[in-house]
Amino acid sequence: AQKITQTQPGMFVQEKEAVTLDCTYDTSDPSYGLFWYKQPSSGEMIFLIYQGSYDQQNATEGRYSLNFQKARKSANLVISASQLGDSAMYFCAMTARSGYSTLTFGKGTMLLVSP
């Protein structure tokens, strides 16, 4: 079984500052993938970044980077230079690579960016 834990219900950050959203995971599968999705108020889930469990380097996508610490089972999302449009819910999710394992989501973190 897989489990994702996001302990921050809400986060506040000022525009242009960096922010870290926490995510810890638990799985017995040796091969897995970690994802971050953004969900604005419109409701659509937008893919942000992906990290494979065997990837040597931390993933980066523009202003998004994933701080992957395998021994600690954490996959924190770092958003650099926050923008007002970054205000949204952020979900951490994972899938195991064996069998037909499904995508398991955390409860999410609401990020509010202030001017």
Add this chain to the structure above:
Amino acid sequence: EAGVAQSPRYKIIEKRQSVAFWCNPISGHATLYWYQQILGQGPKLLIQFQNNGVVDDSQLPKDRFSAERLKGVDSTLKIQPAKLEDSAVYLCASSLVRTDKQFFGPGTRLTVL
């Protein structure tokens, strides 16, 4: 490239009524997913299709929910009869393969009165 399409965007029904949602995945995506997202929670998988076959429906309340994906392309999710606790956003997603990143549609917000 067109994204995942869903309709309707919003639906309000009374309990014990029936409702159906439609999803058209991204062209060429073999895997299709239906999720239920209750307010304040992350999405929960209801059913996963690989082409037109079901590979995971372990969390689908089969006494009232059904889904099909005829011809391995678009899909419908039905609730019959609806309960108050079915009020949620129903998200459809697709991916090229089962462990690839999933692309989501805009969702259908269902309110059961």
